[in-house]
Amino acid sequence: MGLTIVEKILAKAVRRPAVRAGEVVEPAVGMAMSHENAALVINQFLEIYKDTGLEPKVWDPSKIAIIFDHRVPAEGSKTATNQKKIRAFVAQQGIKKFHDIRGDQGGICHQILPENGYVLPGRVVVGTDSHTTSHGALGAFAFGIGATEMASVWALGTVLNVEVPKTIKVVVKGRFPRHVLPKDLILYLIGQLTAEGANFKVIEFHGPAIKTMSTSGRLVLCNMSVEAGATSGIVPPDAETVRYLRSEAKVKGKLDLFGPDPDAEYDRVLEVDVAKLEPMVACPHTVDNVKPVGAVRGVKVQQVVIGSCTNGRLDDLAAAARILKGKSVAKGTRMLVFPASYRIYGQALKLGYIADFIKAGAVVMNPGCGPCLGVHQGALGDGEVALATTNRNFKGRMGNPNAEVYLSSPAVAAASAIKGAITDPRKGGR
Amino acid sequence: MAKVVLKLGDDISTDIIYPGRYMATVLPSETPQYAFADNAEFNGRLKRKEIPAGSVVVAGKNFGCGSSREQAASTLKGHELAVVARNFARIFFQNSINLGLRTIVCPGIEAEEGQDLDITPDKVINLTTGKSFPVEPLPKARQAIIDAGGLIVYTRTRVLGKTPGSAKG
Ligand code: SF4
Numbered sequence: 001m002g003l004t005i006v007e008k009i010l011a012k013a014v015r016r017p018a019v020r021a022g023e024v025v026e027p028a029v030g031m032a033m034s035h036e037n038a039a040l041v042i043n044q045f046l047e048i049y050k051d052t053g054l055e056p057k058v059w060d061p062s063k064i065a066i067i068f069d070h071r072v073p074a075e076g077s078k079t080a081t082n083q084k085k086i087r088a089f090v091a092q093q094g095i096k097k098f099h100d101i102r103g104d105q106g107g108i109c110h111q112i113l114p115e116n117g118y119v120l121p122g123r124v125v126v127g128t129d130s131h132t133t134s135h136g137a138l139g140a141f142a143f144g145i146g147a148t149e150m151a152s153v154w155a156l157g158t159v160l161n162v163e164v165p166k167t168i169k170v171v172v173k174g175r176f177p178r179h180v181l182p183k184d185l186i187l188y189l190i191g192q193l194t195a196e197g198a199n200f201k202v203i204e205f206h207g208p209a210i211k212t213m214s215t216s217g218r219l220v221l222c223n224m225s226v227e228a229g230a231t232s233g234i235v236p237p238d239a240e241t242v243r244y245l246r247s248e249a250k251v252k253g254k255l256d257l258f259g260p261d262p263d264a265e266y267d268r269v270l271e272v273d274v275a276k277l278e279p280m281v282a283c284p285h286t287v288d289n290v291k292p293v294g295a296v297r298g299v300k301v302q303q304v305v306i307g308s309c310t311n312g313r314l315d316d317l318a319a320a321a322r323i324l325k326g327k328s329v330a331k332g333t334r335m336l337v338f339p340a341s342y343r344i345y346g347q348a349l350k351l352g353y354i355a356d357f358i359k360a361g362a363v364v365m366n367p368g369c370g371p372c373l374g375v376h377q378g379a380l381g382d383g384e385v386a387l388a389t390t391n392r393n394f395k396g397r398m399g400n401p402n403a404e405v406y407l408s409s410p411a412v413a414a415a416s417a418i419k420g421a422i423t424d425p426r427k428g429g430r
Numbered sequence: 431m432a433k434v435v436l437k438l439g440d441d442i443s444t445d446i447i448y449p450g451r452y453m454a455t456v457l458p459s460e461t462p463q464y465a466f467a468d469n470a471e472f473n474g475r476l477k478r479k480e481i482p483a484g485s486v487v488v489a490g491k492n493f494g495c496g497s498s499r500e501q502a503a504s505t506l507k508g509h510e511l512a513v514v515a516r517n518f519a520r521i522f523f524q525n526s527i528n529l530g531l532r533t534i535v536c537p538g539i540e541a542e543e544g545q546d547l548d549i550t551p552d553k554v555i556n557l558t559t560g561k562s563f564p565v566e567p568l569p570k571a572r573q574a575i576i577d578a579g580g581l582i583v584y585t586r587t588r589v590l591g592k593t594p595g596s597a598k599g
Pocket of ligand 1: 069070108109110129131308309310368369372373390391
């Protein structure tokens with residue numbers, strides 16, 4: 001029996017010819033990412049060295065990336081002080097892959113890593129954020145860990161006790177119909193798998209619809225794989241991966257490109273034909289409460305949010321701008337747009353999307369997590385309903401446990417903003 | 431003997447255990463005040479120290495799903511609660527082991543608030559109903575971290591170039 005791509009990546013990371021699902025291994029880390037929660041990682045890291053007489057030194061500063069995104073600019077003194085503490089640590093340890101609150105380098109960690117070439121195929125990527133799964137889009141085995149676990153990674157350069165996961169193979173066929181997007185595919189899959197259906201497993205994406213999908217779309221699939229409980233999502237690297245790495249992420253040097261063995265052993269195989277797919281919506285308060293948009297059409301929304309590490313990329317903004325151009329956001333509805341990075345913001349500005357949004361009445365915000373978390377921007381009022389292109393709709397998300405969040409693609413979100421109610425973009429939009 | 435002080439359903443997310451708006455608070459010494467903050471009644475009882483250490487939260491499937499925030503584990507650890515669930519989400523489970531929060535995987539658990547449990551390494555006995563439910567043991571490598579006294583101590587031993595004492599696998 002052959003190996004899945006993740007079994008191969010882990011085998012390489014422990015310098016063995018093969019590892020098998022179920023084994024416990026300690027792989028070497030290729031990239032270790034944190035955001036503002038680096039403040040806690042630093043705390044735990046220093047704790048490890050306490051009373052050892054050793055100087056706390058990270059194992060390899062070039063393999064650590066820290067991105068400020070969750071609360072930028074700081075919403076309060078506590079965050080600002082955490083950020084200050086992180087800046088000092090980064091300088092002291094010589095960590096260069098640090099993205100501060102700046103218009104020339106800032107953005108959401110799950111966009112900053114890919115667009116700067118910090119993620120390479122065949123590597124192990126860990127992050128103190130559950131959506132670290134995103135980076136599987138570039139053929140890495142990428143997964144979220146906690147802050148204390150990250151402190152241990154900073155000290156050792158390995159992740160302790162990783163169980164080699166089983167893999168679910170998803171084969172995606174067909175062509176996406178108009179106004180049906182990768183977000184609809186992953187929402188559909190989460191609905192099928194349920195919120196825990198892929199718990200402790202990896203989802204490997206295959207098939208012609210994946211081959212022709214841009215890295216941006218693949219990031220959406222891998223980003224939300226965690227919402228089915230998956231340890232990670234992954235797309236075996238191909239020509240599109242190489243194109244993205246070379247022309248957008250400016251990666252030079254040799255790439256380590258490999259996929260799974262043809263006779264790899266899978267936990268289960270799912271097939272999806274996207275030609276039959278409709279725009280989908282995840283309803284409150286769980287991501288797996290997925291319905292075709294028609295089932296919730298007409299639900300009034302007070303806030304529409306386009307952005308996040310899921311759908312804040314250029315083609316997401318393009319899909320929304322196409323629908324909104326020359327139209328107006330409904331009275332009684334506010335629309336917030338937050339691009340995933342300043343690079344994307346700049347591109348959207350050039351292409352006129354930002355002007356389209358503003359003219360339609362949307363508020364364009366600085367790149368970052370913003371309303372997705374709802375800690376300091378775009379929180380919801382009691383009893384309000386939001387439709388967002390983000391990835392979670394748990395009770396309390398967007399800052400208010402007495403509000404409701406629906407999740408959709410940028411096309412559904414834009415069409416709904418115009419109507420002030422959940423709308424099928426194939427009918428309501430243009 | 432431990433009392434069930436809270437009974438929850440499936441898919442309890444980290445947003446319920448520790449709401450995102452308190453994420454700027456990171457230190458394990460400060461996170462306990464926000465445990466289940468949106469459940470004012472239970473949070474109040476915790477804050478008033480009405481719930482003794484060792485009390486149990488019983489939950490269904492996928493406890494701790496959602497964000498990787500470690501506060502969700504440290505906030506419960508701060509009150510020395512134990513969690514008995516049908517199963518746990520991966521990152522939360524790992525965080526709990528790393529921080530020493532007692533998490534017990536008990537796929538068949540049936541218990542209600544106010545009932546008394548006896549938790550042994552291989553089963554949970556509901557002393558009120560008399561029924562007992564098997565516990566899934568931890569993988570050896572995970573047990574080694576618990577035996578070492580948590581991940582900080584475990585990694586410290588490694589940094590010092592020693593093999594952690596009780597590590598078996
Ligand atoms: S945009 Fe939302 S989901 Fe993505 S990293 Fe930020 S808070 Fe997390």
